Amino acid sequence: MTRTRLYRNGVLESENFPLAEISDFLVDTSATVWLDMCSPSAEDLARIGEELSLHRLAVEDAVNEHQRPKLDRYDTHAFLTAYTVRLDAASGVLEKSELAAFITERALVTVRKSENFDIDEVVRRWDAASELAKSGVGFLVHGLLDYVVDSHFEAVQSLDEQIEALEDLVFADRADYRELQRRSLRLRKSLVTLRRVVLPMRELANALMRPDLHVVDDTMMPYYQDVYDHILRAAEWTESLRDLVTTIRETQLTLQGNRLNSIMKKVTSWAAIIAVPTAITGFYGQNVPYPGFEHAWGFWASTIAIIVISGTLYVLFKKRDWL
Template structure:
């Protein structure tokens, strides 16, 4: 893969956005937390080192500074500034451009159901430049790199890319498992006799929406990782191939689990809808039966004009008595139907 070397000029402009930096050389951490404008000089000082430069919500001017120093393609820079790009790995003459999503799900009704952070990355020969468009925990990347620092000795910048993809995919797997556990509880409530309460159904709809949003972030990941492992790119060597294949396997597992959850929640909601239909049919049948029972004597007495005298007939107190009886009976029927949820 033809990828440009980092420029050797030491005096460069520094991006004004928050940055994070790390330099690895031969499997050990050489420097961290240094200003971004010192990166070219450190790369020159350590010819075998690779750089991680993180930019948090950079502006066009910040990306222009980095693009000039690392020879980034304008189209890739444009994609890094725009939000809601699809997960992908694009190849440019002098670098690669990666776009992925870190996810965070909540299965509690009182919290937002789904959050995701779009992460763009430029993969050059000696640098991994990440662009975060929202708040996220970069310490997870650092911990993964530090735990597998020996891979940097032969892996170069692909070692940094592996750590990034591994953390992102692990987040996808964890999110799918949380949703699966939450769906177990919803399933117990939805499949109860008589249908689930409205709050449970709304929680099920909320989970379905979360699964749909997670699916858009997770499904393309196996193809993205497979693209990174292509031999013609020359990015992943034989030592790192098993690690990338492991990440790809986890990504496929997460995608399969999301598809299973999607089918599962749809089936549960359909089963609950069918149960509600059965209950409605039963209620309708009962009401029709009672209506038939009441209609027959009402029709017969009306046909024969049986307006018989009753206690209080043609008396004021009798009228009041009948009105009270009508109100009490109608009110009692309304209360009963309201309590059963029919009104």
């Protein structure tokens, strides 16, 4: 599945034209072409690579999955890799969608690894800011990058809400520790994944804005600066959330340890109280004569000793908050 667009002098002139016409349009210096391919084969990419003189290594990276977010520069073009992300609120699992893009002087070629990457949303952003289309490829790359960074921001915000809910569960009276451990580990894993996607975007945006790359003109520079600011905020937010999840996990373990100590104190205290009547009745259960043997006062003396000593231990433990 492919999609194409032709802008001439900043005006959308044609859509979904045959791929064979791309080379003819690029001869015109006033034309800007966009080509989108979803899950293309290696042969399809090789054909486009020959038509647009794309570097062999860049074409290989577009075929291979799980690339690091980056911007590689070649003689005639630049190669960009980025990811959109979405957090499943029910499971806390982060889903990634990979995108590769070839950026030439007058053409942008996007290669989506799956249909999960919503290219329609990118097109809507281009149409909503059509007055900037005169900036050519820089305009197209901005809309693409803006959508990618917004998905990062939404994922960070969702993770923040999930972690706040996790904080409330940690201090609940009857917390399900097994579920807390599962959720905290899932969120931590999602944050690690998000960090690998978000942090390299700073380097990528900086490289795009370099004057010698000739992608961003004076008109688009403020818009790229705004996207870069969002990237920094998302990266800082991700780092703070990772630290917060670690703190929550440590707090959870500390609370568990404190509750276990409290339970052990109570068990030990009751064991000490129960040991008193056990010791006294054991003493009076001997088969040898002892003070009060076969006398009623011996029974009452043992009973009073049990009550007094056990009561004294109970009061002492209660004052120390052991019971």
